[in-house]
Amino acid sequence: MPSVLTDLWIQFSILFGARAAAHIVSPAPGTRRLIIDCVFFLALTALLLWNGIPPYSVEDLGSAVTLRFVHGSLKTIWWLAGAMVLANCARVFLILEHKPREGRLLQDLVVAIIYVSAALCIIAYVFSLPVGTIIATSGVFAIVLGLALQSTLNDVFSGIALNLNRLLSVGDWVVLDDDVQGKVVETNWRSTQFLNKTGDLVVVPNSMLAKSRITNLSVPDISHGASLTVKMQASVPPKAIEDTMHQVLLGSREILRSPSPSVSITGMSRDSIEVELSFRVPTLLSVAKARNEIFDLIYRHTFAASLPLASDPPAEKTAAGAGKPDFVKSLISLAPIFANLTNDEANALASSAERVVMKQGAVIARKDSTTSALMMLARGVAIVEDGVDDGRIEFARLSPGDVLGERGVLLGSKEVADTICLTDVTLYQISKGKIAEILRERPAIAEDLAALLLTRTKAEDALHQASSDRASTTAPDLRMRILRLFHL
Incomplete structure (x- = not known):
């Protein structure tokens, strides 16, 4: 043994x-x-x-x-x-x-x-x-x-039921019927923990969670739907308002293109027309940023199309209806690149601007070309992109008040991408000679132009993976280039 x-x-x-x-x-x-x-x-x-x-x-x-x-x-x-x-x-x-x-x-x-x-x-x-x-x-x-342990066991078995049904998972954004909203960070035997928008931890017992109506904002995917409502004066046909709002959504870079955003007329009276814009964004946290951008685009597009908001004065009293110089001057005030011009300088640019109309799909400026005039969008939407087919890189979407061609006019450089009309586009051209006159009178403006150019150049270079010598350009360098180009 x-x-x-x-x-x-x-x-x-x-x-x-x-x-x-x-x-x-x-x-x-x-x-x-x-x-x-x-x-x-x-x-x-x-x-x-x-x-x-x-x-x-x-x-x-x-x-x-x-x-x-x-x-x-x-x-x-x-x-x-x-x-x-x-x-x-x-x-x-x-x-x-x-x-x-x-x-x-x-x-x-x-x-x-x-x-x-x-x-x-x-x-x-x-x-x-x-x-x-x-x-x-x-x-x-x-x-x-x-x-x-009746209360504790109620929480435990409620937690088991929630896990078996897979109603929510860690990382999901959910809304409860008592307006508790947050991101699920942990679920355990007794409770489920949420992190709300203000960064506070919200702990909800599983028994209460099982009795609540749960809206899971992350299912079937993490994209989130949102909408906003705008009231316009009933002085124009609803079709014109709808077309303008479609251009607003087309000009936004924060919203998803699939599924397509939509515009619907939700109400109408003798005084106003109510329009709802519906769209989807990549995540719930993107809603505020997208709404802010769309409100800005609504202001610019309705101004450019002479469409008054419900609380605006009648359309015939707006800047858009007061004649070409006043309208162009109002557009100039929307462009950050002209923010520091005096009233006389803005009037001089507006008077010299030439109106150009281009059809959808037309190329405003081609890659590797040098523009000879500063162009400012007055109506429609344009896209700045580079590459071919599925490999195209989108740099920006241009809406009324946006300026293009500043790289060629102010630096003598070539365009880094194609600028194409997504809709019918109306723009105003300001010649290089007119810009030179203003710079000769006030060379200090070159410093403001250089700072704005630097911001845009860095954004384009980051997307385009430009060479290190361009990425290391500074505002003083751009200012000197502008002054040398205009012999100042």
Whole structure:
């Protein structure tokens, strides 16, 4: 008997040593760790059966105490090893699903069931005790404990239900019926934690969450729909308002192009026409930025099209209807590049501007060409892009009040991309000679122009991956180039 036990301990010592060495080589949990545990469990099973110790059978009570102790110890190790393999399978499954955090509660539940089952099997097959009696006895304690922890258990089972239904996951933006809105950062046995827009942590018990109406803003995808309403005067046909609002949406860079944004007339009276603009943005956090941009575009496009807002004066009194010089001067006031001009200088530019109309698809300025006039959009939308087919890079979308051609006129440089009309476009050209006259009278304006040019140049270079010598250009360098070009 001692020799048999000695051989048995030697065999299992070698197996346990091999497993320990394998875990030292691969200490981190994961697929390789699971494979090691599976190999160990299969080898342990084979050794037990080889030595005539079936782990799923009750030990003979007539056997020697030492033999029963050794067999019981090995059976206990076998059941625990099996439970460990099943528990690791559950964990690895969640890792492969790339959702280890939101599945933690469900993982804990499955692991607990596995280890409780293994413990009952050890009681039955190792200690030869009646499992049914133990379960019945523990049931009484479970009832007492359940009554004492009723509120906690309500949260626990609500959390289990929420995880099984997959109503929300970590990273989702959700809105509850009590106006709680935030991003799910963790869900555990008792509660779900949200991070709201102000960066505060909101903790909601699972029992309350299960009773709430949940709106998941991240399903079926993380893009988010939004809308805004504008009231216009009923002095123009609704069709003209609709076309202008389509141009507003076309000029926005913050919204998604698919699905297509839409414009709908939602109300009409003798005094006003109500228009709703609907669109989608990449994420919920992009809504405010997109709405701000669209409101700015609404102001510029309605001004350019002489469409008064509901609270504006009648259309015939707006700047757009007061004659060409006043209208162009108002456009000049919208352009940041002309922000520091005096009233006389703005009037001089407006008087010299020449009106040009271009059809949809026409090229306003081609890449590698040098423009000879500064151009300012008065109506429509244009796009600045480079590349061919699917590889095209969009630099900007131009709307009324935007200026193009400043690189060629002020620096003598070539255009870095094509500027193409997305709609029918009306623009006003200001000759290089007129810009030179203003610079000769006030050379300090060159510094303001250089600062604005630098901002646009850096943005274009970042998108176009320009060379380092262009990226290192500074405002003083651009100012000197402008002054040298105009011989100042």
